[in-house]
Amino acid sequence: MTTARPTPRLPLRPELAGETPYGAPQLDVPVLLNVNENPYAPPAAVVAEIADAVTRAAHGLNRYPDRDFRELRGGLAAYLTRESGVPGLDADHLWAANGSNEVMLHLLQAFAGPGRTAVSFAPTYSMYPEYARDTFTGWIEGRRRDDFTLDVDHVLATIAEVRPAVVLLASPNNPTGTALALAEVERVLAATSASGPDGASTVVVVDEAYAEFRRPATPSALELLADHPYLAVTRTMSKAFALAGARVGYLAAAPALVDALRVVRLPYHLSAVTQAVALAALRHTDTLLGQVAVLREERDSLVTWLRGKGLDAADSDANFVLFGTFEDRERVWQSLLDAGVLIRVVGPPGWLRVSVGTPQENAAFRAALEEVLEP
Ligand code: PMP
Numbered sequence: 001m002t003t004a005r006p007t008p009r010l011p012l013r014p015e016l017a018g019e020t021p022y023g024a025p026q027l028d029v030p031v032l033l034n035v036n037e038n039p040y041a042p043p044a045a046v047v048a049e050i051a052d053a054v055t056r057a058a059h060g061l062n063r064y065p066d067r068d069f070r071e072l073r074g075g076l077a078a079y080l081t082r083e084s085g086v087p088g089l090d091a092d093h094l095w096a097a098n099g100s101n102e103v104m105l106h107l108l109q110a111f112a113g114p115g116r117t118a119v120s121f122a123p124t125y126s127m128y129p130e131y132a133r134d135t136f137t138g139w140i141e142g143r144r145r146d147d148f149t150l151d152v153d154h155v156l157a158t159i160a161e162v163r164p165a166v167v168l169l170a171s172p173n174n175p176t177g178t179a180l181a182l183a184e185v186e187r188v189l190a191a192t193s194a195s196g197p198d199g200a201s202t203v204v205v206v207d208e209a210y211a212e213f214r215r216p217a218t219p220s221a222l223e224l225l226a227d228h229p230y231l232a233v234t235r236t237m238s239k240a241f242a243l244a245g246a247r248v249g250y251l252a253a254a255p256a257l258v259d260a261l262r263v264v265r266l267p268y269h270l271s272a273v274t275q276a277v278a279l280a281a282l283r284h285t286d287t288l289l290g291q292v293a294v295l296r297e298e299r300d301s302l303v304t305w306l307r308g309k310g311l312d313a314a315d316s317d318a319n320f321v322l323f324g325t326f327e328d329r330e331r332v333w334q335s336l337l338d339a340g341v342l343i344r345v346v347g348p349p350g351w352l353r354v355s356v357g358t359p360q361e362n363a364a365f366r367a368a369l370e371e372v373l374e375p
Contacts (some may be wrong), residue, residue: 094250
């Protein structure tokens with residue numbers, strides 16, 4: 001006689017039941033304006049130098065890479081100094097990982113975790129709650145104002161109530177494009193020196209993934225680093241540097257904060273190939289960032305055009321524009337897709353987000369949208 005064996009069941013964490021992997025559809029259409037990539041591929045000369053650097057790294061691939069990637073951290077510090085004009089940054093202030101997503105995961109691994117809480121203010125980047133979930137951190141989401149600006153009084157009240165270990169503030173914010181004024185970040189920092197667990201400070205993360213696209217009047221939170229040892233400013237090479245495929249994100253913070261991240265990273269998390277690619281790209285910063293000015297101009301004229309069509313378009317300091325509102329945004333999204341233009345359904349009900357592409361791609365987007373608005 002055979003006894004019926006129970007069907008094996010994976011011991012999935014209950015909070016993961018029914019969860020789907022994060023990510024926008026990856027579709028093969030002519031105009032990709034859905035994940036805020038830089039539409040300009042690296043020019044041939046830079047590709048050749050990157051390939052050369054990878055070849056050199058390949059000769060040593062039997063060895064583990066430099067675990068502390070000092071050269072890359074120094075290169076990123078020099079870049080930030082140049083880009084922001086903030087003095088005093090060196091390798092000890094820098095950290096990097098496979099995308100700024102992983103950098104922020106490291107932040108929560110080091111400073112949040114079970115029994116602690118992270119907070120942010122929606123609508124904002126939808127990966128933040130996933131970092132919390134994946135690090136067993138409690139998650140509280142406050143709100144932005146209707147115009148997507150940050151209500152600092154509400155932020156301070158939330159912090160006082162929740163006593164979070166980490167506050168995540170995106171500037172420019174995704175999906176709205178809204179940048180924070182330095183004074184707003186300063187007010188948050190002034191309230192967080194002892195607002196965290198057990199009277200420790202709250203770590204304030206300003207996620208500047210799109211910083212290079214900001215308008216001239218918008219300074220970087222890097223300016224506040226020297227006086228705030230619990231501030232972390234994250235950046236990425238995925239957007240302005242046109243290097244999303246390389247997966248390189250980084251942050252600047254006080255050396256003691258960076259040292260805590262060294263404890264939680266996996267050994268050799270940045271491969272020798274990644275380090276070589278990032279260093280080669282940094283040697284060609286001017287070329288790779290060369291299209292940022294064009295993208296900024298295209299963004300501004302897209303906002304003007306959308307408003308001219310009677311639509312709402314949020315002010316943007318990033319390389320995308322949130323616009324709307326539509327009674328049936330899924331239908332608008334599908335019509336654009338049918339015309340070969342992929343954008344993103346994201347943000348509050350009724351809104352859509354379009355990344356800024358090349359002038360030709362933006363023209364294709366405008367033509368396709370016009371068809372929807374005035375068929
Ligand atoms: N922060 C924000 C606000 C983003 O929009 C993104 C990417 N969409 C990231 C961080 C992560 O980018 P990456 O991991 O490529 O650096």
